[in-house]
Amino acid sequence: MEVEIIFKIASIGILTAVVSQILKNSGKEDISTLATLAGVVVVLVMVINLIADLFDTIKTIFNF
Amino acid sequence: MDSLYKIVGIALVTVIATLIVRPVRPDFAVFISVVGGVIILFLLAGYIADIFDIFSKIFTFTNVNASLYKIILKIIGVGYLVEFTASLCADTGNGSLGDKVLLGGKIVILVMALPIITSILEIVMELLPV
Numbered sequence: 001m002e003v004e005i006i007f008k009i010a011s012i013g014i015l016t017a018v019v020s021q022i023l024k025n026s027g028k029e030d031i032s033t034l035a036t037l038a039g040v041v042v043v044l045v046m047v048i049n050l051i052a053d054l055f056d057t058i059k060t061i062f063n064f
Numbered sequence: 065m066d067s068l069y070k071i072v073g074i075a076l077v078t079v080i081a082t083l084i085v086r087p088v089r090p091d092f093a094v095f096i097s098v099v100g101g102v103i104i105l106f107l108l109a110g111y112i113a114d115i116f117d118i119f120s121k122i123f124t125f126t127n128v129n130a131s132l133y134k135i136i137l138k139i140i141g142v143g144y145l146v147e148f149t150a151s152l153c154a155d156t157g158n159g160s161l162g163d164k165v166l167l168g169g170k171i172v173i174l175v176m177a178l179p180i181i182t183s184i185l186e187i188v189m190e191l192l193p194v
Binding site for chain 2: 002003005006007009010012013014016017039040043044046047050051053054055057058061062063
């Protein structure tokens with residue numbers, strides 16, 4: 001839950017971009033789309049977990 | 065002061081990571097900026113809790129009804145949360161949605177503040193020689 005998660009997301013983004021580019025160049029368009037989607041879902045799960053943590057913290061601080 | 069350096073560093077790292085990732089994957093750049101904002105808010109959460117501890121200590125000296133203090137606390141929380149969400153919407157290009165979130169926050173705050181307003185009116189009615 002520190003700066004590492006930013007680097008993690010950035011590296012996942014670059015990695016999926018490279019993978020989808022390679023797959024697209026080798027003629028596998030559909031698998032490339034799936035790889036992109038998988039990357040987006042993985043990052044989305046991380047971000048949603050973080051936001052849920054933030055909302056829990058806000059709930060406890062502000063006595064909601 | 066220590067966490068100020070942390071906040072500034074996280075902001076700079078987020079900006080640079082966003083700049084690097086944006087040309088390759090514009091959607092991931094949005095995620096990175098969201099996560100940077102959330103981490104900064106996490107760093108601030110401890111300070112906000114400290115401030116509210118002191119506020120509640122001061123409030124116990126004033127003999128005012130404690131439920132009013134809780135309402136004020138909730139209103140401040142709604143304000144911060146709505147501000148965060150609205151600026152997030154504006155960052156991702158949905159400024160009009162952010163405006164609607166702000167409107168929702170204002171209305172929720174008004175509904176929350178109604179008990180305070182009615183208690184003020186009750187005090188006024190007691191003071192008036194009717």
